[in-house]
Amino acid sequence: MRVMAQMSMIMNLDKCIGCHTCSVTCKQVWTNRTGVEYVWFNNVETRPGLGYPKRYEDQEKWNGGWVRNKRGRLKLRSGGRLKRLATIFNNPDLPVIDDYYEPWTYDYDMLTKAPLSTESPVARPKSLLTGENMDIKWSGNWDDNLGGSQETAADDPILATMSEHVKMEFENTFMFYLPRICEHCLNPACVAACPSGAMYKREEDGIVLVDEDACRGWRMCVSACPYKKVYFNHKTGKAEKCTLCYPLIEQGKPTICSETCVGRLRYLGLMLYDADAVLAAAAIENDQDLLEAQRGVFLDPFDPEVIAAAKAEGMEDDWILAAQNSPIYKLISEYKVALPLHPEYRTMPMVWYIPPLSPVVDVISTTNNDGEDARTLFAAIDKLRIPVEYLAGLFSAGDVVPVESSLRKLAAMRSYMRDINLGKDRDESIPAAVGMTGTEIEAMYRLLAIAKYEDRYVIPKAHVETARELEELACSLDTDGGPGMGGPTSTAGPYGKTPGMPFNATVDNYNEMIGKGGEKTKPTTPGRINLLNWNGGGRPDGLFPPVADAGSPA
Amino acid sequence: MNPIDFLLWVAFPYAAMAVFVVGHIFRYRHDQFGWTSRSSQVYENRLLRWGSPMFHYGILMVLGGHVVGLLVPKEWLEFVGVSNEIYHIGATWLGSIAAVLTLAGLAILIYRRRLNTRVLLATTVMDKVMYALLGATLLFGTTATVLFQVLGAGYDYRGTISPWVRGLLSAQPDPALMSNVPFFFQLHVLSATLLFLLWPFTRLVHVFSAPIGYFVRPYIVYRSRDTHRGSGARKARRGWEKSVLPTSARDKDAARR
Numbered sequence: 001m002r003v004m005a006q007m008s009m010i011m012n013l014d015k016c017i018g019c020h021t022c023s024v025t026c027k028q029v030w031t032n033r034t035g036v037e038y039v040w041f042n043n044v045e046t047r048p049g050l051g052y053p054k055r056y057e058d059q060e061k062w063n064g065g066w067v068r069n070k071r072g073r074l075k076l077r078s079g080g081r082l083k084r085l086a087t088i089f090n091n092p093d094l095p096v097i098d099d100y101y102e103p104w105t106y107d108y109d110m111l112t113k114a115p116l117s118t119e120s121p122v123a124r125p126k127s128l129l130t131g132e133n134m135d136i137k138w139s140g141n142w143d144d145n146l147g148g149s150q151e152t153a154a155d156d157p158i159l160a161t162m163s164e165h166v167k168m169e170f171e172n173t174f175m176f177y178l179p180r181i182c183e184h185c186l187n188p189a190c191v192a193a194c195p196s197g198a199m200y201k202r203e204e205d206g207i208v209l210v211d212e213d214a215c216r217g218w219r220m221c222v223s224a225c226p227y228k229k230v231y232f233n234h235k236t237g238k239a240e241k242c243t244l245c246y247p248l249i250e251q252g253k254p255t256i257c258s259e260t261c262v263g264r265l266r267y268l269g270l271m272l273y274d275a276d277a278v279l280a281a282a283a284i285e286n287d288q289d290l291l292e293a294q295r296g297v298f299l300d301p302f303d304p305e306v307i308a309a310a311k312a313e314g315m316e317d318d319w320i321l322a323a324q325n326s327p328i329y330k331l332i333s334e335y336k337v338a339l340p341l342h343p344e345y346r347t348m349p350m351v352w353y354i355p356p357l358s359p360v361v362d363v364i365s366t367t368n369n370d371g372e373d374a375r376t377l378f379a380a381i382d383k384l385r386i387p388v389e390y391l392a393g394l395f396s397a398g399d400v401v402p403v404e405s406s407l408r409k410l411a412a413m414r415s416y417m418r419d420i421n422l423g424k425d426r427d428e429s430i431p432a433a434v435g436m437t438g439t440e441i442e443a444m445y446r447l448l449a450i451a452k453y454e455d456r457y458v459i460p461k462a463h464v465e466t467a468r469e470l471e472e473l474a475c476s477l478d479t480d481g482g483p484g485m486g487g488p489t490s491t492a493g494p495y496g497k498t499p500g501m502p503f504n505a506t507v508d509n510y511n512e513m514i515g516k517g518g519e520k521t522k523p524t525t526p527g528r529i530n531l532l533n534w535n536g537g538g539r540p541d542g543l544f545p546p547v548a549d550a551g552s553p554a
Numbered sequence: 555m556n557p558i559d560f561l562l563w564v565a566f567p568y569a570a571m572a573v574f575v576v577g578h579i580f581r582y583r584h585d586q587f588g589w590t591s592r593s594s595q596v597y598e599n600r601l602l603r604w605g606s607p608m609f610h611y612g613i614l615m616v617l618g619g620h621v622v623g624l625l626v627p628k629e630w631l632e633f634v635g636v637s638n639e640i641y642h643i644g645a646t647w648l649g650s651i652a653a654v655l656t657l658a659g660l661a662i663l664i665y666r667r668r669l670n671t672r673v674l675l676a677t678t679v680m681d682k683v684m685y686a687l688l689g690a691t692l693l694f695g696t697t698a699t700v701l702f703q704v705l706g707a708g709y710d711y712r713g714t715i716s717p718w719v720r721g722l723l724s725a726q727p728d729p730a731l732m733s734n735v736p737f738f739f740q741l742h743v744l745s746a747t748l749l750f751l752l753w754p755f756t757r758l759v760h761v762f763s764a765p766i767g768y769f770v771r772p773y774i775v776y777r778s779r780d781t782h783r784g785s786g787a788r789k790a791r792r793g794w795e796k797s798v799l800p801t802s803a804r805d806k807d808a809a810r811r
Contacts, residue, residue, distance in 0.1 A: 081769055088765075089610040090595065090603050097596045097672075129597065130671040192773035195765030200777040211777075213586035216763045217593050234597065234676065237590035250779075462779065 002275040003299060003310040005319055006186065006206035006350050007249055007268065007459070008328045009258070010338045011179055012448060013356040014410070015265035018145065018177035020044050022257035022266075026181075029256050030243070035235025037103035037128045040140050041242035042257045044179045048156045048390065049143040053099040056228040057157040057342065063093045064226030065189050065345030066282065074283045074346065076193055078224055084195060093223035097234070101139045103128040146175050158393040162386075174359030174387040178394070181257060182229040182242035183341065183349035184208050186273060186297065187282045190241075193224030199239070204462065205270075206350065207244045215239050226345040250462035264451050269326030269458040270319065271350065272299040272306060282346045288399040290343040297348070298333055301326070322460035327447055328352075335436070335444050337406045339395035354448070355395055355403055357410040359387040372418050374430045377411035409434045409444075417445050556733065562744065563729035567722050570751040577754030578762065591760035597672035601662055609659025615652035619645060624719045628712045638710075646703045653696045660689060684749075684756040691745040698738035709736060715743065 026042040043052045051057060059065060063078040078084070078093050097103075106123040114121035127134040143149050153159065184201075188208050191199040198214035199221055201207070210221070210230070217237040221230040230241045245255035249268075253259070258266040274297055281293035299306045301323035310320055323329065331338040331354065338352040360380050361371040369376050381388065381404055388407070392400045412434045419427055420442075431441045447455055582589065595602055622631075623645060631641060664685060667673050702709035718731040732740065753759070 085765065085768060090599075090606045092603075094595055094599065096599050130675060132671065188774065191775055194775075195768040196763065197765075197767060197771055197775055200775040203776050203778050215590065216760060216765070217590035218765065219593055219595060232593070232596050234594070236587070237592035238587075 001277075001299075001306075001309050003272055003306060003313050003315065004206065004275045005204065005310075005315065005323065006184070006271045006273055007244060008184070008206075008271045008350040008352070009181070009244075009255075010267040010328055010331050010352045010354065012263075012265040012267070012354040012451075013176055013178065014354065014358050015263035016044070016177040016179060016356075017263055018044055018046065019262050020141070021260050021262050022179055023140075025256050025260040026242075029245075031240070033235075034128075035233040036231065036240060038097055038100045038140075039231040039233075039240065041229070041231075041240075042179065042181045043140055044177050045141065046144050046146055046149075047176055047178050047394070048153045048159055049146070049149060050152055050155055052140045053095050053228050054138070055155060055157055056095075056226075059226055059345070062095065062223065062226070062228070064224055064228070065347055066187070068283055068285065068346070072283060072285070074187075074279065076189055076224055077226075078193065078220075084193065084220060088195065088218055088220075091219045091223055094219050094232075095222070095228065097129070098138075101137075101142070102134060104134055104136060158390060161393055161398065162389055174362065174390075176356040176359060178341075178353075179257075180227065180229070180341070181255075181351060182208060182244070183227055183347065183351045184242075184244055185350060186275075186278045186294075186348035187346065188225075189345070189347050190221035190225040190230045193220040194218070195220055199230075202246075205246075205249065207246050207249070208241070209243060209246070210239045210241055212236075212238050212240075226342065226347065227349070249459055252459045252461040254457040254459065258457065264456065267327040267331065267447075267456050269328040270301075270323040270460065271326065271328050271332070272301050272310065272323045273297045274299055278348060282348055287344040287397040290346065291340065291396050291399070291402055294340060294343060294348050295333065295336075298329070300333070301329060316460075316463060319460045322458050325458045327455060327458060330444075330447060335409065335440070336402075337409050337444070339402055339406060341394060342397075343395075344397040353395060354410070355391045355406050357407050357414070360384055360407065360411075361414075372414050374412060374415035374427075374433070377415065378408060378433070381407050381411065405434070409436065412436070413441050413445055413448070416441050417449070556729070559729040559733050563718065563732040564722075564727045566744075567747050568727075570747045571722075574750050574753055578759065581754050581759060589759055589763065590757070592676075592757045594667075594673045594676055597676065598666060598670050601666040601670075605659050605662030605666060607659070608655050609663055612652050612654075612656030612659055615648065616656055619649050619652060623712065624716045625723075627720070628716070641712075642703070642708055646699070649699055650704065653692070653699065657692060657696060660692065664689070680752075680756050684752065684758060687745055687749045687752065691742060691749055694738055694742035694745055698736065698742055701738060702736060709739070711735070711739060715739060 022042050023040055023044055027040060030041050031037075031039045040052065045051045056062065056064075059077060065077055066074045067077045069075045076084075079087070104125045104127050107126055108123050110121050110123050124133050125136050126132065143152055146153070184207055186206070188199070188201060191201060191208060194215075195218045196214055196216045198211045198216070200209060200211065202209060215238040217232070217239070219232055219239070221239050221241075222228070222232050230239050232238075233240050245257075248255060248259075254266070254268050258268055277297045281297045282290070284290060284293045301307070301320060307320055311317075328338075332352060337354050339355060340349045340352050342349070357377075360377065363384060364376055364380050365371040371377070385400075388400050388403055389398075391407075392398050392403045396402045412430045416427065416430045416438065419425065426438055428438055431438050436444075446452075595606075628638075632638075636644075667677055667681075667685070698709075714731050714735050718728060721728045721731070732743070735743075
C-alpha cells in the first residue's frame with residue numbers, strides 16, 4: 001500500500017444556476033492573455049448539449065483516454081509509444097481552434113471615433129487570430145440554456161448512445177448545467193501521452209501540472225485528455241491547463257472558481273488513495289464496474305493501518321486530519337451521493353458530481369404533484385427514465401443504479417428535512433428506504449444545504465518549511481567562501497543558523513535564536529543602546545552609530 | 555593557400571560550428587521557455603496533415619543520406635561490399651525520393667504559411683529567414699544532384715566534400731579539397747553552413763528535443779512541489795517574469811504631456 005493524498009473537488013449540480021461566474025473569474029485570473037483567448041480552464045455547459053470543445057465526449061473521433069486491450073492491459077486509445085512518436089509531426093487527433101471557437105473582440109473604438117454620419121456606428125466583431133471581420137458562429141457556451149439546441153442537441157454524444165424515444169422527448173423534460181475543470185485524474189492520460197515528460201502529478205496533493213519550461217509543444221496531451229482540458233497556447237507554443245489554483249490551495253484557500261461560486265456548490269478536500277492499486281482498478285474489464293473499482297482505491301482515513309502507512313510515507317498529521325474531515329470523503333465514500341464524470345475513460349477522474357435532482361422535481365411540479373413528497377419522488381425517479389439514463393451516460397458509464405441511488409438519497413433528504421422544518425414528526429421510514437439513518441441525513445443536509453464555508457473547504461496548507469529548505473540547497477554558490485556565502489551551514493553572522501534569507505528578523509527572534517529568550521532588552525547590535533530603555537536624559541554611549549571615518553560615504 | 559578559400563572553407567565553417575554549439579548551450583540554459591516547435595497545427599490542419607509528415611520524414615531520410623555520404627569513408631563502404639556503382643545508384647535513387655518528399659512537403663508548408671492568414675500572422679522574422687535558408691539549401695542541393703548525378707556522369711563528392719567535412723570535424727581542415735568542387739555543391743555547402751550558424755536562434759532547436767526518452771520512461775510522472783519559484787531572492791528566469799500592469803491609453807497621453 002502506497003498512501004497518497006489527492007486534492008479533489010465535488011460539485012453539487014442541483015445548486016448550479018449556470019451563471020458562469022466561475023468561468024469568468026477563472027478566465028480573469030488564468031487565461032486573460034494572448035495565445036489563450038479561446039481557453040477556458042473552467043467552463044459551464046448546458047446539458048444536453050455539445051459541450052466545449054464541440055462533441056469532446058465522442059472518443060471514436062478524438063481518441064482520448066485509455067482503453068483495455070485484449071490482454072487486459074491499459075493502453076492509450078490514441079496508440080502506444082511507437083505510434084505516438086511516429087505521428088509526432090502531425091497529431092492526428094488534435095482539435096483545431098475552430099472546434100473550440102475562433103476568439104474575437106469588437107471594434108469598440110468605432111463607437112466613439114466614427115466620423116459623423118446618418119447611421120449609428122457599429123462595433124463589428126474582429127477575429128483575434130487574423131484581425132479581420134468575422135461572423136460569430138460558435139463559442140464556448142453557444143448552446144447555453146438549450147439555445148438553438150433543436151438544431152444541435154441531437155449531436156450530443158451522450159444522447160446518441162441512448163435509445164430512440166429519448167431524442168424525441170427530451171426537449172420538454174429536462175436541462176441542467178455541468179461546470180467542468182481539469183479532473184486531476186489518478187491515472188492521467190495527458191501525463192502518459194506527453195513525449196517530453198513535462199506533465200506530472202504532484203506527489204503531495206495530486207494536482208496535475210505542466211512544466212512550461214520542459215514542454216516542447218508536441219500537443220499529445222491535448223488530444224489524449226478525454227475531457228479536452230489541456231489546451232495549447234498558440235502564442236507560446238506550450239500546453240496549459242487548470243492548475244487547481246495551486247498557489248491558493250497551498251495556502252489553504254479554495255480555488256478561484258470555488259471561492260466565487262454564487263451557488264456555493266463546490267467542495268474541496270483531500271482523498272487518500274492507494275497509488276499501487278490505481279492501475280489494476282483502471283484496467284477492470286467492465287466499464288460499469290469502474291465506479292466501484294475507483295471507490296475501492298480510496299482509503300479510509302480513520303483506519304489505523306492507513307494512518308500508520310501515511311505517516312511512514314512522510315504525511316504530516318494536519319494532512320491526515322484534513323483527510324478525516326474532508327467533505328469529499330464524506331460525499332464519495334460515506335454517503336455515496338457523488339459520482340465521477342465519465343469513469344469509462346479509465347483515467348480515474350477526481351472531480352466528482354452530485355447528480356441533479358431538479359430535472360425530476362421539475363417534472364413532478366408541472367404535473368401538480370408534491371415535488372417534495374418522498375413517495376412521489378421515489379416513484380418519479382423510477383419512472384423518469386430519460387433524465388436518469390442521461391445522467392447515467394455522464395456519471396456511471398450508462399449504469400442507472402448508482403445514479404438512482406444517489407438521486408433517491410437526495411430525494412429522501414428533501415422530504416425528511418421538510419417534515420422537520422414544518423415541525424412535523426420525523427418520518428424515520430424515509431432515510432431507512434435509502435439505507436441511511438436520520439442522523440446521517442441531517443449531517444448530509446448540513447453539508448449540502450447549509451454548506452458552511454469551513455465545511456465545504458477543508459484544505460490543509462502545504463508544508464512550505466520543507467520547500468524553503470530545498471530552496472536554500474538549490475544554490476550551489478551558497479557554500480562557505482562562495483559568492484553566495486552564508487548558506488545554511490555557514491556560521492558567520494548573528495543569524496548563523498538561519499536560512500540565507502533573513503526573513504522575520506526581529507529582536508525577539510534573534511534573542512530566541514542565541515538562547516536568551518527572556519532577555520528581550522538587549523540591543524540587536526553590540527554597543528548600541530535600545531531606545532526603548534533610554535530615559536531621555538543625557539547622551540549615553542551607543543545612542544548614535546559610530547562616527548564615520550573621513551572619506552567614507554557613510 | 556588562397557585567403558578566400560581559407561575564409562569560406564575553414565574560418566566560416568568553424569565560426570558556424572562554434573556559434574552552433576555555444577548558441578545551443580546558451581539558449582538551453584537561458585531560454586527553456588522559448589524552446590518549442592511552435593506548432594501551428596491548431597490554426598490549420600488540412601494542409602499540415604500532408605505537408606508536415608512529408609517534409610519531416612523526407613528530411614530525416616536526407617539526414618541519413620548525408621551521414622552515410624559525408625561521414626562514412628568510401629573505403630569503409632567498399633570494405634563491406636558497397637562498390638562505387640552500387641553506392642551511386644542507391645544514393646541517387648533514395649536521395650531523389652527523399653528530395654521529392656522534402657521539397658513537396660516544404661512547398662505545402664510554405665504555401666500554407668503564406669496564404670493562411672492565421673499562420674502568416676504567427677510567423678516571426680526569424681521564421682522567414684530560416685525558411686529562406688532552408689529552402690535555398692534544399693534547392694541548391696537538389697539542383698546539384700540533378701545536374702551532376704541524374705543528368706550528368708556523376709560527381710564523386712566522396713573524394714572531395716566528404717574528406718573536407720571529416721577534416722573539419724577532426725581538426726585537420728583542408729580548404730584545397732573544396733576549391734574545385736562544382737559551383738552548386740559549393741552553394742549548397744555555404745547556405746547549409748549559414749543555416750547551422752543561425753540554427754540555435756530559430757525554432758529549429760526543436761530537433762534536439764526529439765523525445766527519445768519517451769520509450770523508456772513510466773507513463774505516469776510524479777514530481778515533488780516546485781522549489782524554484784516565488785521567493786524573489788533570485789531573478790526570475792525568462793518567461794517567468796512578473797507581469798506588468800497594463801497602462802491605459804489615457805495615462806500614456808498624460809505622461810506624454
